[in-house]
Amino acid sequence: xxxxxxxxxxxxxxxxxxxxxxxxxxxxxxxxxxxxxxxxxxxxxxxxxxxxxxxxxxxxxxxxxxxxxxxxxxxxxxxxxxxxxxxxxxxxxxxxxxxxxxxxxxxxxxxxxxxxxxxxxxxxxxxxxxxxxxxxxxxxxxxxxxxxxxxxxxxxxxxxxxxxxxxxxxxxxxxxxxxxxxxxxxxxxxxxxxxxxxxxxxxxxxxxxxxxxxxxxxxxxxxxxxxxxxxxxxxxxxxxxxxxxxxxxxxxxxxxxx
Amino acid sequence: xxxxxxxxxxxxxxxxxxxxxxxxxxxxxxxxxxxxxxxxxxxxxxxxxxxxxxxxxxxxxxxxxxxxxxxxxxxxxxxxxxxxxxxxxxxxxxxxxxxxxxxxxxxxxxxxxxxxxxxxxxxxxxxxxxxxxxxxxxxxxxxxxxxxxxxxxxxxxxxxxxxxxxxxxxxxxxxxxxxxxxxxxxxxxxxxxxxxxxxxxxxxxxxxxxxxxxxxxxxxxxxxxxxxxxxxxxxxxxxxxxxxxxxxxxxxxxxxxxxxxxxxxxxxxxxxxxxxxxxxxxxxxxxxxxxxxxxxxxxxxxxxxxxxxxxxxxxxxxxxxxxxxxxxxxxxxxxxxxxxxxxxxxxxxxxxxxxxxxxxxxxxxxxxxxxxxxxxxxxxxxxxxxxxxxxxxxxxxxxxxxxxxxxxxxxxxxxxxxxxxxxxxxxxxxxxxxxxxxxxxxxxxxxxxxxxxxxxxxxxxxxxxxxxxxxxxxxxxxxxxxxx
Numbered sequence: 001x002x003x004x005x006x007x008x009x010x011x012x013x014x015x016x017x018x019x020x021x022x023x024x025x026x027x028x029x030x031x032x033x034x035x036x037x038x039x040x041x042x043x044x045x046x047x048x049x050x051x052x053x054x055x056x057x058x059x060x061x062x063x064x065x066x067x068x069x070x071x072x073x074x075x076x077x078x079x080x081x082x083x084x085x086x087x088x089x090x091x092x093x094x095x096x097x098x099x100x101x102x103x104x105x106x107x108x109x110x111x112x113x114x115x116x117x118x119x120x121x122x123x124x125x126x127x128x129x130x131x132x133x134x135x136x137x138x139x140x141x142x143x144x145x146x147x148x149x150x151x152x153x154x155x156x157x158x159x160x161x162x163x164x165x166x167x168x169x170x171x172x173x174x175x176x177x178x179x180x181x182x183x184x185x186x187x188x189x190x191x192x193x194x195x196x197x198x199x200x201x202x203x204x205x206x207x208x209x210x211x212x213x214x215x216x217x218x219x220x221x222x223x224x225x226x227x228x229x230x231x232x233x234x235x236x237x238x239x240x241x242x243x244x245x246x247x248x249x250x251x252x253x254x255x256x257x258x
Numbered sequence: 259x260x261x262x263x264x265x266x267x268x269x270x271x272x273x274x275x276x277x278x279x280x281x282x283x284x285x286x287x288x289x290x291x292x293x294x295x296x297x298x299x300x301x302x303x304x305x306x307x308x309x310x311x312x313x314x315x316x317x318x319x320x321x322x323x324x325x326x327x328x329x330x331x332x333x334x335x336x337x338x339x340x341x342x343x344x345x346x347x348x349x350x351x352x353x354x355x356x357x358x359x360x361x362x363x364x365x366x367x368x369x370x371x372x373x374x375x376x377x378x379x380x381x382x383x384x385x386x387x388x389x390x391x392x393x394x395x396x397x398x399x400x401x402x403x404x405x406x407x408x409x410x411x412x413x414x415x416x417x418x419x420x421x422x423x424x425x426x427x428x429x430x431x432x433x434x435x436x437x438x439x440x441x442x443x444x445x446x447x448x449x450x451x452x453x454x455x456x457x458x459x460x461x462x463x464x465x466x467x468x469x470x471x472x473x474x475x476x477x478x479x480x481x482x483x484x485x486x487x488x489x490x491x492x493x494x495x496x497x498x499x500x501x502x503x504x505x506x507x508x509x510x511x512x513x514x515x516x517x518x519x520x521x522x523x524x525x526x527x528x529x530x531x532x533x534x535x536x537x538x539x540x541x542x543x544x545x546x547x548x549x550x551x552x553x554x555x556x557x558x559x560x561x562x563x564x565x566x567x568x569x570x571x572x573x574x575x576x577x578x579x580x581x582x583x584x585x586x587x588x589x590x591x592x593x594x595x596x597x598x599x600x601x602x603x604x605x606x607x608x609x610x611x612x613x614x615x616x617x618x619x620x621x622x623x624x625x626x627x628x629x630x631x632x633x634x635x636x637x638x639x640x641x642x643x644x645x646x647x648x649x650x651x652x653x654x655x656x657x658x659x660x661x662x663x664x665x666x667x668x669x670x671x672x673x674x675x676x677x678x679x680x681x682x683x684x685x686x687x688x689x690x691x692x693x694x695x696x697x698x699x700x701x702x703x704x705x706x707x708x709x710x711x712x713x714x715x716x717x718x719x720x721x722x723x724x725x726x727x728x729x730x731x732x733x734x735x736x737x738x739x740x741x742x
Contacts, residue, residue: 029353036691036694040691043687047720047724051723076742131683133732133742136732201742
């Protein structure tokens with residue numbers, strides 16, 4: 001537990017997300033604004049679920065540990081469902097706002113497409129979710145101490161960092177798939193997103209057993225990543241062209257002012 | 259103040275579009291700029307922009323002959339669409355131009371609070387404005403004391419605002435200017451000396467007085483020059499952020515807890531009332547300034563893209579007595595002479611409307627003279643954009659009072675919340691979203707709006723909700739390592 005652990009865990013947890021932010025979002029003011037708005041929506045959903053959990057704890061039997069754990073699990077499930085509800089609400093808001101913007105500006109192209117919004121909002125959700133999960137842990141890791149001295153796992157910090165990274169990226173993929181499914185009215189895909197979110201959260205219930213929770217999470221991350229890639233319009237051909245810098249559309253698009 | 263910004267901008271617009279004698283191309287450029295400006299101003303009119311706007315008004319002496327008649331409708335319509343587009347584009351850019359300094363200021367305050375323990379220690383010292391202690395025996399007594407403290411503070415603020423309005427009405431510009439100068443002096447030298455001393459104490463750095471004196475001297479003098487005269491834009495922005503952070507830290511240290519939250523709440527309400535009510539002091543101030551066709555005395559405003567040419571001591575002053583009114587006046591008159599385009603007076607229409615005067619009053623400091631500091635913070639010699647300024651590079655302005663209160667909220671949250679970083683993060687996001695919403699409302703209503711209420715309201719709600727509801731939930735989750 002020193003600066004090494006702190007920096008290492010911070011970069012593991014937030015590295016990919018910050019890189020994504022710096023390279024794709026930081027230069028466009030509109031995207032930054034929608035990212036922060038997405039973070040705000042996630043925050044509100046967390047607030048509501050905490051409120052419900054808090055009330056349920058107050059009216060429950062505080063001495064029974066089993067009941068408390070049950071309530072916590074209930075809180076987690078409720079929180080996941082509320083997060084997805086707020087993701088849908090944000091989608092609706094963005095659709096309305098986009099239509100409004102389009103009407104106002106009387107241009108044919110919107111200043112920001114719904115796909116970009118999906119990506120940005122997913123990342124906003126992810127940032128906030130990851131930050132709330134891990135920042136306190138990181139702050140503690142700077143100080144003195146020995147991890148797991150009372151018999152708990154010694155890999156607490158590292159596993160938290162990896163889990164956070166997975167959650168942030170998953171939120172981004174969920175955002176892309178969710179918005180695309182809402183656009184195309186594919187409700188089974190929306191349900192699949194919700195179920196996979198629930199699955200990932202429930203996997204963490206096994207948690208000191210990191211093999212059982214982290215590995216399936218990363219499998220789901222990979223699958224969701226592939227799904228998001230395809231629903232965003234990617235394909236193997238695109239990927240090849242992009243990697244060999246031969247994709248003319250992409251190169252053109254990068255230089256367009258809008 | 260926001261009022262100020264808006265009304266003046268509109269006036270300016272009208273006057274701009276009325277400049278018929280100008281070559282049509284110029285007129286349209288002017289119109290576009292002022293429209294774009296006002297759009298951007300709408301996007302983020304800072305009340306500080308009031309100065310520029312009023313200055314803009316005063317630039318119309320050139321074009322004084324024309325009353326604000328109706329513009330040729332045709333031209334306006336074709337401009338409307340472009341303006342909306344401009345509004346949109348520049349609105350987002352201006353929001354970001356405000357996000358960055360506000361974030362920086364908050365980061366500085368939070369970093370200081372977390373590392374330098376001086377600002378969270380309770381030395382038993384209090385400001386003279388908050389004489390009632392909060393370490394009482396009963397909760398009821400504490401509540402009563404904090405209400406009394408907040409009442410005293412607000413009364414002081416209201417009195418100060420009225421004094422300011424009176425001073426302005428009776429044209430005592432020199433008094434105001436001297437006041438501002440003194441308070442920025444105090445801030446840049448004394449408060450930064452204390453800050454540096456505490457930082458050295460925290461990190462156990464030994465430094466001799468000679469080196470310290472040289473450092474503080476240089477810091478202070480360069481600061482005074484940048485803020486009151488001329489300096490590189492980034493340096494000026496950095497100084498403004500630093501002094502806002504210093505003031506916020508002073509507030510955080512010397513205001514007891516319940517008093518601080520109460521004051522934040524009451525100040526947002528006061529801000530709302532003072533800017534929107536017809537008899538509000540700020541509104542009176544704005545109207546007086548408009549009547550006289552003068553810029554409202556300069557305040558300390560953070561401006562993002564323009565290099566403000568501030569002429570404190572100009573040789574070729576116009577007939578005006580007041581130096582402050584004179585300098586923007588003179589600059590605005592210079593501008594049209596220098597080139598036809600920059601007759602659009604408002605420097606920062608993209609600015610944010612905020613309650614600058616009330617913010618001026620909200621000075622808390624251990625010294626009597628900190629009222630001046632407050633005012634100082636609010637005051638800045640108004641500046642004119644240099645003639646070569648690109649139309650598209652309209653900047654935004656935000657009053658330093660807003661910086662101070664936002665940072666104070668976030669700093670207080672990080673100092674006192676037991677949920678630590680979650681609460682700080684939540685308040686930070688809430689304030690940014692409040693800022694965004696205020697700008698959006700501004701763009702929709704195109705009317706002056708105070709910047710404090712929405713952000714502070716969100717900040718307070720999220721502070722208390724996160725600290726009391728979310729924190730236990732997240733703590734329990736972290737304990738079991740559950741992820742949501």
